[in-house]
Amino acid sequence: MHNILVVNSSISGENGQSNQLINNFVKALPATVAVTSLDLNQSTLTHLSMPEIGAWMTPEADRSNEQQQLAAVSDSMIAQVKAADVILIGVPMYNFGVPSQLKAWFDRIARAGVTFKYTDKGPVGLLEDKPVVFFLTRGGMYKDLPHDTQTPYLVNFFNFIGLKNLHFIFAEGLNMGADSAQAALKAAHAAIADLTAELAA
């Protein structure tokens, strides 16, 4: 493990539980690991628009100045994903889904002909597989229940672009009293210790 991409999406900054779990994960890694940080809460990433998709579809040599700038957003995010050998992603639950900031990033890294393609046998992911670790922080309890909309969505999305080595660290029941939060964070820290040891091996 040499290069890690950290994608934060909590709106709570350093108080965000997902941010804190990711920090714990990074601290458990050897100091030689290089960390690239993308804090989506600090970014000006907009909703995906048709002009941006139009820029992707226009051959590079034919792009206007505006299209070059639009395409550069997705280009640089996909380059970060490709350069990483492990990706850490903070996934708070906001209103039963992922933060819209994170969805906006997903919309930049799913790109036809670049990270996936369709064939007569269905879609094929084009990214080289690598471990992706999700830090799922939730006020209530959802894991393994039908109303956990996040986990199957993350599996579908990342498999679609070729990433299948997925790991999920849950901290649930964070808003269900101090005992519940403490137990959730203890379990998450234990899972982090196990996974950092496994990935470093």
Ligand SMILES: Cc1cc2nc3c(=O)[nH]c(=O)nc-3n(C[C@H](O)[C@H](O)[C@H](O)COP(=O)(O)O)c2cc1C
């Ligand atoms: C806008 C907002 C919406 C939320 N919606 C949910 C929800 O649908 N289900 C839930 O269990 N917790 C919900 N919560 C609680 C968060 O999941 C919880 O605070 C968690 O710690 C968020 O992760 P973070 O601390 O990394 O931002 C919500 C919190 C906020 C701020």
